[in-house]
Amino acid sequence: MTETETSDGRAESVVSGVEIVLHAVTKHYPGQRDPAVDSVSLTIPAGEIVVLVGPSGCGKTTTMRMINRLIEPTSGTITIDGRDAATIQPDRLRRGIGYSIQQAGLFPHLTVAKNVATVPGLIGWDRRRVAARVDEMLELVGLDPGTFRDRYPRQLSGGQQQRVGVARALAADPPVLLMDEPFGAVDPITRGLLQDELLRLQGELGKTIVFVTHDFTEAVKLGDRIAVLGDRSRILQYDTPAAILADPADETVAGFVGADASLKQLTLTRVGDVELGDCPTATEQDTVDELRAALADRDWPWALVLDGHGRPRRWVSAEQLAHADSLRDLGTPVPETLALKSTLQDALEALLTHQSATAVVTGARGEYAGLITIDTLVGHLSALRAEHGAGRSATDGAP
Numbered sequence: 001m002t003e004t005e006t007s008d009g010r011a012e013s014v015v016s017g018v019e020i021v022l023h024a025v026t027k028h029y030p031g032q033r034d035p036a037v038d039s040v041s042l043t044i045p046a047g048e049i050v051v052l053v054g055p056s057g058c059g060k061t062t063t064m065r066m067i068n069r070l071i072e073p074t075s076g077t078i079t080i081d082g083r084d085a086a087t088i089q090p091d092r093l094r095r096g097i098g099y100s101i102q103q104a105g106l107f108p109h110l111t112v113a114k115n116v117a118t119v120p121g122l123i124g125w126d127r128r129r130v131a132a133r134v135d136e137m138l139e140l141v142g143l144d145p146g147t148f149r150d151r152y153p154r155q156l157s158g159g160q161q162q163r164v165g166v167a168r169a170l171a172a173d174p175p176v177l178l179m180d181e182p183f184g185a186v187d188p189i190t191r192g193l194l195q196d197e198l199l200r201l202q203g204e205l206g207k208t209i210v211f212v213t214h215d216f217t218e219a220v221k222l223g224d225r226i227a228v229l230g231d232r233s234r235i236l237q238y239d240t241p242a243a244i245l246a247d248p249a250d251e252t253v254a255g256f257v258g259a260d261a262s263l264k265q266l267t268l269t270r271v272g273d274v275e276l277g278d279c280p281t282a283t284e285q286d287t288v289d290e291l292r293a294a295l296a297d298r299d300w301p302w303a304l305v306l307d308g309h310g311r312p313r314r315w316v317s318a319e320q321l322a323h324a325d326s327l328r329d330l331g332t333p334v335p336e337t338l339a340l341k342s343t344l345q346d347a348l349e350a351l352l353t354h355q356s357a358t359a360v361v362t363g364a365r366g367e368y369a370g371l372i373t374i375d376t377l378v379g380h381l382s383a384l385r386a387e388h389g390a391g392r393s394a395t396d397g398a399p
């Protein structure tokens with residue numbers, strides 16, 4: 001774990017990754033008329049997740065595999081932490097670069113433990129250190145070592161195999177991780193969980209991660225930056241997800257971003273990062289009169305009844321209060337609440353599911369933290385458009 005405490009006690013993540021620079025990198029496969037990758041230059045900052053996204057066959061995998069020399073460039077240079085990769089012996093280079101691929105790529109005849117232990121074993125760690133590391137990595141990716149250590153890949157679900165693939169890629173603590181559609185073969189719900197897990201891990205580890213996908217939504221969720229690639233890995237745009245969504249560089253990128261760019265923008269912001277609304281609250285022990293008074297001078301005739309731990313239990317309306325003499329059992333149950341770390345996309349889904357204009361937000365222990373409304377979401381998107389799209393045509397500002 002690479003977190004340190006600052007002097008005021010806040011945890012601060014440390015970057016353990018290193019910078020990767022591609023300079024005019026070209027790959028011309030023998031016998032092919034055109035290069036698969038044509039003079040690509042790209043700087044991947046230390047400790048960031050950079051996602052290469054683009055249509056099938058555009059050269060994403062070829063570009064990525066040149067970084068660990070599974071494919072040798074025809075020309076150009078790649079430096080990793082300032083060292084020219086071409087001067088490092090390929091096996092040695094690959095020991096410093098974790099690699100995780102679609103369908104996990106596990107060795108079917110080896111147990112989970114032996115799969116995870118591959119690189120530490122190769123670089124000569126002793127047995128005890130390797131065994132401890134295997135358990136540490138399995139725990140890190142959310143698999144109980146006692147349950148999974150001795151299983152074979154065929155005895156795991158697709159999602160569990162992917163987790164083992166990530167554990168294996170991280171086992172020797174490489175500063176760089178290359179991930180080629182690592183979650184492509186699992187169902188959408190498991191994929192979402194694995195993506196969340198990767199973001200959590202990266203928050204702790206601070207690796208440099210190059211991630212290939214053709215799913216733009218996945219790129220938006222995971223990337224600190226996204227390189228949108230066209231034919232022959234030509235870089236059409238290289239920027240943060242927010243900047244690409246708000247202001248695609250050209251028609252091709254706009255097509256790739258899709259018509260629902262605004263909805264994708266909602267995945268970039270957490271509920272806790274926007275200003276939440278508020279309403280009067282009371283506990284069951286409070287009197288109806290007090291709550292009636294608190295609601296009297298508000299435009300919006302709703303209040304929340306909280307339990308003894310401050311957790312929201314029921315909505316009560318001014319109308320219901322008018323005829324009541326106790327808050328006990330009054331009102332309608334609060335549906336599922338949103339967490340401060342939920343995304344605005346989750347908030348939108350909750351609002352649509354419950355056909356309501358307002359959702360309740362709760363903190364880490366389920367305590368009431370505020371309200372989020374459709375207006376909050378619309379206001380947030382308008383502010384983003386104003387921030388990123390300011391330099392573009394006048395029609396961008398139209399309602």
Ligand SMILES: Nc1ncnc2c1ncn2[C@@H]1O[C@H](COP(=O)(O)OP(=O)(O)OP(=O)(O)O)[C@@H](O)[C@H]1O
Nearest residue numbers: 029030032036055056057058059060061062063214
């Ligand atoms: N070994 C090879 N020999 C010849 N051509 C190849 C070879 N490997 C890949 N290509 C070609 O190079 C181009 C880029 O392939 P690459 O696998 O890098 O694309 P990609 O963007 O990763 O595609 P996908 O998303 O479908 O995996 C394709 O046209 C492919 O057919």
